[in-house]
Amino acid sequence: MGLHHHDHGDGHGHDHHHHGKGASKKALFTSFLIITVFLIVETIGGFLTNSLALLSDAGHMLSDALALLLSLVALHFAARPPSAQKTFGMKRFEILAALTNGVTLVLISLFIFWEGFQRLLQPPEVASGKMIIIASVGLLANIAAAFVLMRGDYKDNVNVRSAYLHVLGDMLGSVGAILGGVLMLAFGWYIADPIISIVVAFLIMLSAWRVTKESVNILLEGAPSRIDTTKVEARLGQLDGVVKVHDLHVWTVTSGFDSLTCHLIVQDDLPSYPILDAALALLQKEFGITHATIQIENSSISHGELHCQGGTGEHSHDHEHSHDHGHSHNQEHSHDSEHSHDHGHSHDREHSHNHDHTHDQKHSHDHEHSHNQGHSHNRN
Template identity: 55%
Template structure:
């Protein structure tokens, strides 16, 4: 079965490809596969790596400072924040590893390459936030009944340094990285914001203890920060699971996509329709389009590709064009 050449856009360059895909739906099978656009809006660009590297160096330095300071001042808020920073340092390392893995070429047994490693990294980062928050709440519970004396003045000074460092890390990620659309970088960014919240909490607790000798403020503030961390972590975990479950991207309305395809002249039906996310910024679509017998399949296919790309920004499509006479078994999904 021969196919007319279609053009594959690969990182901004057009390359003609002749596709011959063996989906066995009978001898009259007319399967057309549109080329994939693997340029993913720069979400693997060096700026992400630079932002993550800067944030990692700052986080690791302040983690050591806050851990030593927490031991010196006997502050749970500082110790919990340093523990959170340890988790963050690991998360940033994992995020950098994910960017490195993602640009590796596909292998015969991994035809999508390693893009999904970013999603796994984001899921792991979100899970570690839950563990850290749980530890903070557990330790705070014990300290509520017998709050220890804390060197609040030194605690405030160290927490202020930590806050400035966290804000610098967050700025580096915002400035250099794709915090909005890349779930991996965003999960690292949320870790850094969680650190900043921890530092703010430590400062507030330090001021209360310095002014009123209210040492119970240390565990109370720690719990408040932990709950805020949990809220952010749950958002990352939920999105990562949604992607791993092949959920429809939040930016795509499947009903609108089908409606647009059905408006193409000669298209009778759209079925076996799926839209999912491979990794941040790379959505995919596959479907079968049933056309009237006189319609030209290549013309319909080209129009469908154009609509999906231009109206819905989905660059990775697999569209099978078929006539009503084609018979194949019902799909399970």
């Protein structure tokens, strides 16, 4: 029985993903420039007007700038090709960046909560006229940054989406600051400044929780929220010839890159490749999974026995065609010339056949013994 690794995406399925990366990088850089300029304006304005709403918005803009910078660095690392040691490349760096952004938002929100409650007790006077002007400029900057990020891959990329949520939360902060400034200018309600700051901090906290939760789920190898693994298992089990599905795992490597591994036990008398092909097609069509590794097995495979043998390597291939070679190797050779399995036949069995196992994959088996290797290989 055989182990088959299949990835539709290398040729075409992930092309949109790579194009999305290019658009995302440009969008992130443009947004970073916009946010950084107006961050400086709002910080100075916040101190001049003594407005917590404005300072909290400036603090959020600082986190925006850091988030965008971190996202740019993450995209740079994620684009690096895989190596012998890091076989997935550094794609997870992107998820680490999203997690850092989410945690930063939580900390900023907590700080605004604390400062806001302090000011509720003794609301300070705020230069509301200047505050409205500066907050309005900040709002325009955030609208521009959000518009730029929407042109990136913000729907499918958790890293770009985290930066986008930063900017949206910041936009809410600017709206809140403007509203507070109007109330203070019209009615002298200086308590509006800390109240609006706390409301904005709560909204920021919600968006931060979503990004942080998703990032942690990916880092913990959890199944993507869009995929119901019980449904995947059920659908694979309904395929013709499949007896049982086990060891099913679905996880996200990075945004837009989901992977699946599983074992399918099939009926002994059926060829395995048509079943494998049907399983791969089902995963791609119904669940959008293009990176799958499926191991096909029949009733002759016993995982308990294999594990007990200490994982010497000779028995871990579980090849796909259980050709009865007529001698007692129990190796179930699937010598498909496209599968470069090094079978590692260390035949320390107690038969003295003196096989010259060079297996040049043609299976003419010119063995010097009379096994009559009637190889009727059902090439799948």
